[in-house]
Amino acid sequence: MTSQYTIVGAGAIGGTLAVHLHLAGADVQLIDADAAHVAAVREHGLRIEQPSGALLANLPISTPDDAPEQLGAVLLAVKAQATDGVAAWIAPRLADDGWVASMQNGLNEATIASHVGADRTVAAFVDLFADVIGPGVVQDGGIGAIALGEHAGPVSDRVRTLAHDLRHWGEPIVTDNVDGFLWSKLGFGAMLVATALADADMGDLIDRHRRGMHALVREVLSVATAEGIALEGFDAFVPGDYLAGAAEADAATDGLVAWLATQTKKRSGIWRDIAVRGRRTEVPTQYGPVVAAGQRHGIPTPLTAWLVDAIVRLETGAIAMDEAHLAELDGMAAA
Numbered sequence: 001m002t003s004q005y006t007i008v009g010a011g012a013i014g015g016t017l018a019v020h021l022h023l024a025g026a027d028v029q030l031i032d033a034d035a036a037h038v039a040a041v042r043e044h045g046l047r048i049e050q051p052s053g054a055l056l057a058n059l060p061i062s063t064p065d066d067a068p069e070q071l072g073a074v075l076l077a078v079k080a081q082a083t084d085g086v087a088a089w090i091a092p093r094l095a096d097d098g099w100v101a102s103m104q105n106g107l108n109e110a111t112i113a114s115h116v117g118a119d120r121t122v123a124a125f126v127d128l129f130a131d132v133i134g135p136g137v138v139q140d141g142g143i144g145a146i147a148l149g150e151h152a153g154p155v156s157d158r159v160r161t162l163a164h165d166l167r168h169w170g171e172p173i174v175t176d177n178v179d180g181f182l183w184s185k186l187g188f189g190a191m192l193v194a195t196a197l198a199d200a201d202m203g204d205l206i207d208r209h210r211r212g213m214h215a216l217v218r219e220v221l222s223v224a225t226a227e228g229i230a231l232e233g234f235d236a237f238v239p240g241d242y243l244a245g246a247a248e249a250d251a252a253t254d255g256l257v258a259w260l261a262t263q264t265k266k267r268s269g270i271w272r273d274i275a276v277r278g279r280r281t282e283v284p285t286q287y288g289p290v291v292a293a294g295q296r297h298g299i300p301t302p303l304t305a306w307l308v309d310a311i312v313r314l315e316t317g318a319i320a321m322d323e324a325h326l327a328e329l330d331g332m333a334a335a
């Protein structure tokens with residue numbers, strides 16, 4: 001039987017996944033809030049620009065206002081701060097046997113489950129590198145991993161089917177420990193978020209500000225460990241090395257920086273939201289819960305709290321992008 005998917009949030013990640021699912025033979029429809037993007041996809045199709053050439057798919061697309069009344073399997077790829085509102089919107093439309101998978105950064109599954117139920121929530125970790133570069137056009141900025149599993153319970157047939165349906169993209173990891181990947185991504189992602197404080201490339205900034213970056217990762221991963229999470233490595237990120245000594249962290253960052261140099265996407269989605277789109281970011285939604293979990297466990301997270309605050313000040317115009325902010329982070333880590 002042909003699988004059917006609705007992608008809610010057909011931007012960089014949702015758009016990329018949609019085209020690959022379509023090219024593998026799945027029946028895919030899109031829902032997106034960006035009217036210009038929706039109009040462009042209707043007129044010209046959805047285009048993924050890859051170094052090896054472009055992929056094009058003509059897919060049905062609607063805005064939330066003219067979306068279908070009933071939804072089955074949903075892949076949610078909106079920014080994390082939109083998750084609560086969008087999951088509340090999906091819930092009354094979701095078929096009894098429908099489900100929602102979070103294809104996002106951060107810990108969105110519990111929020112989704114609070115609206116649609118834990119049994120209708122699928123968990124995912126996505127380390128793709130992509131950007132919407134214009135209405136209807138997504139740039140594939142490099143290859144990374146995807147992991148899929150259930151939010152509550154062991155790997156199921158629907159998870160295996162989704163992994164199979166993504167075969168045109170590649171081979172997702174199917175696991176009972178998506179949380180281990182999501183928390184590791186929060187550790188890795190903390191460095192990527194910090195790079196948005198300056199107007200330079202992610203790899204270069206991580207390389208130049210190792211003291212602050214390593215301390216930031218250690219904070220996030222220490223909270224994860226206190227939460228009982230078994231951290232998972234992915235791509236070039238080795239979480240255990242950041243919890244070991246300075247030499248291990250340095251060696252891990254050498255590998256990470258070399259890997260980031262192979263990606264054509266050089267700036268984070270957070271940098272892009274602030275510098276290109278001029279919009280609020282998902283950082284408080286992603287890292288507020290890390291700080292709160294640290295407080296519950298008695299683990300101080302001063303650098304993570306500082307980072308969230310600095311990003312909010314940046315996105316509200318109180319400060320400007322400047323590498324001096326990362327020097328300040330290095331200084332706090334040294335203190």
Ligand SMILES: NC(=O)C1=CN([C@@H]2O[C@H](COP(=O)(O)OP(=O)(O)OC[C@H]3O[C@@H](n4cnc5c(N)ncnc54)[C@H](OP(=O)(O)O)[C@@H]3O)[C@@H](O)[C@H]2O)C=CC1
Binds near residue numbers: 103129
């Ligand atoms: N881009 C990347 O390389 C990676 C991103 N991620 C994660 O994936 C998630 C999605 O990010 P990304 O794809 O980059 O984001 P994008 O901004 O490219 O895409 C999100 C899309 O969702 C739309 N949207 C917002 N609200 C709604 C709504 N209510 N209903 C339908 N669509 C809506 C947005 O429209 P509008 O712009 O009008 O708000 C936008 O077109 C994030 O959590 C991100 O951290 C993870 C790994 C890598």
Ligand SMILES: CC(C)(CO)C(=O)C(=O)O
Binds near residue numbers: 127
């Ligand atoms: C940096 C990247 C691409 C890593 O997956 C990311 O998470 C983002 O841009 O939001």
